[in-house]
Amino acid sequence: MEVLSSVFIFFAGLWAGTINSVVGSGTLVTFPVLIALGFVPVTASISNAMGLVAGNAAGAWGYRKELAGRRNQLLRLLPASLLGGITGAYLLLHLPEVVFQYAAPALIVV
Template sequence: MALSIWEILAVFAAGVGAGTINTIVGSGTLITFPVLLATGLPPVTATVSNALGLIPGSISGAIGYRKELEGQRRRILKLSVGAAVGGLTGATLLLALPSTAFETIVPVLVALALVLVVLQPRISRAVQNRRERTGTPARADGGPLLFTGITLASVYGGYFTAAQGIIYLSLMGMLVDDTLQRLNAVKNVLAAVVNSIAALFFLFVADFDWTAVLLIAVGSAIGGQIGAKVGRRLSPTLLRGLIVAVGTAAIVQLLLR
């Protein structure tokens, strides 16, 4: 589909914005998806094009957070397996289910994730106190519960991706004893895995718009670097507040669609 110069600029700018916000928090799809729809792309084609275009942004953001990724190799490898399985499942469901299938459950998932993000410090203290009483050591990888949660969240991520990062952060913040910035770095890697797996699947079985993909890809790659520079400087409290603000906006937009 031929885009006007203004549509090209809008899609590129949306890609930059999505790459930036995805790296810091997540929910960048809520910027790019409406713009793609406004250019006239059908919903599924817009979703597929968006997933393909955001891959460079996810990779760029992960590279920007490479310092925080140090010492997390084992955790990342394990959780990436769940992300890959979930992402492929979600991509398959996107083509098999009606486009409205997840519309009811998505705002509920995001709202629950935000509650967990807000309560995360209190939950972490309670978990730590319980471990001290029972003498049970913390598991660096979050155990089976986190693996299952990441896999299920990745099914949603492969389907639509909006607010996927917020769900990841809420799960890891509750189940892993580590700083929010280091968990944010893991979130970026997992998002890159899901987007890449879903994109490889879409390349063979779904329609997409190459112009939109390239514009979002370049924009999101630039945004990923911007997001990494900004996000790494945020305090845990400020980062948590930004997550809640973006997540709340995501819920409102999803409910109004």
């Protein structure tokens, strides 16, 4: 990978992590950067998701006071989140790449 590409990815990751900590839409930064740098959509999506884990964890830690007292709400939302994540990961890994190539931009717009 070229040095310039690495620099773009590094700064896009920092920017996305910051955005995720506040509003949670950092993927709108990192995914298009990875696609623009020539990564295939499936690889870009997986890399994007793994790269933003630390930022999500830091954001949750930073907002821990706001989350206090919301245990019941979090527990109610957890099954849907797990089911959605598992279903999305399964589809990502088992459908032909061309499906994801068309679905990813549509999902990002929605």
